[in-house]
Amino acid sequence: MTSSELTRSALDEPAKPAPKSWVAAISLANVGLFTAWFGPILTLLGMQAERFAGDDKEAALAWVVGIGALCSTVANPVVGALSDRTTSRYGRRLPWTVLGICGGVASLVLLAFAPNLVVVTIGWCLAQIALNANFAAITAAVPDHAPHRQRGTIGGFLGLAQTVGAVVGAGLAAAAGGIVGGYLACAVFLVIASAPYVAMRRDLVLDPADRPSFSWGTFLRGFWISPRLHPDFAWAWLTRFLMNLGFSIGLVYLLFYLDDAVHHENPEAGVFLLSAVNSLALLVTVVAGGWLSDRLDRRRIFVTVAGVVMAAGTLSLAGFHSWTAAIIGVAVLGLGMGVFTSVDLALMIDVLPEAIDRGKDLGVVNIANSLPQVLAPVVAAPVVSVLGGYSTLYAVAAGVTLTGAVLVYRIKSVR
Template identity: 30%
Template sequence: MKRVNSYSHGGEITRDLASMAFLFILRYATLRELNAPFFISNEEASTNMETVQQAEDDAQYGAAPHLPRLRWTRILAISIFALALNFQWAALGTIILPSQVFKMVGDLDKGTALAFVLIPGAFVSLFSNPLFGWLSDRTRGRLAVWGRRRPYILLGTLASMFCLGWMATAPNVLTLAIAYALTQFVSNAAQAPFHALLPDIVPPEQRGLTSGVISLMLIFGNIGGVLVAGNLINSSLPLASYTQGLWLTYGLIIAVLLVFMLITLIFVRELPVQAHSAEAEQAATGTTRKPWYTLPAMRTLAASLVVALLAWGLITLWNTWRVAGLEISSNFEQVIIEIIITVGILRLFDFRPRRDPDFAWVLATRLIMMLGIYTIQSFLQYYMRDVVHAPHPEQQTTTFLIIVSLTSLLSAFAAGWISDYLGRKRVIYISGALMAVVGVVFVVTQSLQLVIAAGAIFGLGYGAYQSVDWALVADTLPSQKNHARDMGVWNVALSLSQVIAPVLGGPLLDSFARAGHPVLGYQVIFGMSIIYCIAGTITVRFIRGVKG
């Protein structure tokens, strides 16, 4: 008699249950999409079907689709997943990772070690964001029945939850860096398609308003992330108590991601996508779809790798021969190589500044402004410890960020709505000036009270900038057919700023600390943040196609 392998049978049952759960979530989302009285009445649904069909036809034949105006409940549904994403990144970047690194390596090397953890993750984000956006744009066939965005949001979020669990149990800096890089990769599988929902669904006249709502969700995520992490994590506690708070924080992040991912899948209604074959689509549009592995693309990729290898070789020779008695640090070497590869990635995903100058200036503005923001954010907890001498740095950092978030609420929604009428550029001028003022306060004072008060000013500028940033890129996207890819390219600016800010700031802080001048190190890096914010307000002037 044939023996049954019970372990294999159990594995098949588990896989079947997982498949049923996956199909149930997407099937329920689609049924909810076709009959959604929570958002619109049945009469409104039948009225809007003609508009949706026209939008689909326009998109298929290359014209920009006419998008129907959205009710506030649909705008909220499109925006709400941003809360979960920012809950995760605010908790990780501001509280969790700095405290984990400090607990692993101690005080003297914490800046360099933090850069070691952050840089690989940011580098992975450089290519994974446009990659998953590109894949989402090209989703066809049976998978597209569920939409081009929602399958990626589901699978990317589930993978992120697993990787966060790995980060929570990382025993050393190397493992933490690898787990964080993998978290960045799979999270971008959800993030890049989610970002494309704004230009996909929202009409131009409501993008400022929707951008403001997204900013509110980002701010709520900031508040929740730093509030939870700052109160549960305390690096001054014994290791056992610290680990307990750390694991609880990671568990809450996973729960928030799961809940808001399900809300997005169920209530967001994408425009329908026809499951035509590639041949039928080419016959209808009269165009030929080019694969990503075209000869020019391969040449671009190969050239980037060759230049990166040459740069690595030259830096290695420089350090071997000790040219001019100077040695290039490994972190700085990594940034140079990553910038070279970033240029290749941008070219690979059809980023052409001469063809699309407004989009290029939007990327430049975001890169520079986010450098100023991340220079402050990455080292804020260490600043509270080393300069302000706060007894509980995590808690004081949390207090600062909550004040930032609360004042951001005052400016975010209003700035997005006002920018629809007065223009995007004016809002960025004001926001950049406000954030530069905060850098000045950090340079000239060591008072906890003044630093906390400066958080209110920073919040007004940060909220206004975040609000307009989304609307600005939605107004300047170069392609109607590649929203997710182009939004992924836009996010490269964010990822690159996450690479550069800690690499420049971390070794500087450690160098000044070893020389016995830790306060001067913070004054230097916060002085750099002032320059970044001022430069960002200058570059936005060159965006010609957006109302000033």
């Protein structure tokens, strides 16, 4: 850091753009993080559910993913709040990033050698807690270091990192030759991808005089952000929740969709190929969408367009159960998700209530990412088994996404 950056208060709004080296490092760290997340979600957990539960694999996967997501729902805002109050000489966020990486590696190793579904569930819960500690700290670093007019662009790179991580995770799981190799490969990649960001040690130190006094009552009440006092934050949270729920409803059973509806001869490899197609499509829009949003100083219209495009992609999956339709559907979904992920982060940062609570508030925001993982299998399992199968499932996903695309216009303080 420069001397001016070293002396800047951790609570000040950043004035200078974050350097490109930092943007590249935090983006690569996100690739590692999402590799560790999506390798299990897209492939490895499904393989273990099939191994240990057989014909009940859908319900088993729903339980594992759902319970793990509940853990992430709690861990993300709690770690964010703790990082807000951390006065370590290494900074507020970086110590939690390192703890998250170490815990994530240990959890993935436990999952690799899990002997039954109970241990898989425990391992995934621990992984969700650790990886969400990392995610909370990295996300909070963006408003700490990036000014308003750079956040859409950085959101674009972080959105790109998410999709690349999904491809790398699915690829490692498929190429490693089994469950054990897949988990260990994801763990090693998490460490390698995170190393440059950690080594930079670019973090602001919180002056102990700026740290608010602590009481358990105040700490716990702080996780409730009143919609009456902060309506724009509430609407932005709901928009993110609905968009992610629509996406998660389709994603959680993608492996089974290829197996049971498309009848793909190798569903694990199919998930990898579809993830690659989704990533390539996202490349077209994710950075450009965030950059254009910064230049036009507009957020809402980009979210609406993204929602419409995403709904078109899921409707393709609903209407045509073929490999060609699956490729087209995930490609269109990628185009929309690219715009949404880049602009949404900037929009959420723009409506945060207080600088001192950035980590905690962004942790509450990230519940809108993790809670859909809880609800998606709850919604998807009965839809697939009772209410009409995968056509109905993806139609529901489209409707949920379109609702979020409309409600973004209830936000008034962001254009």
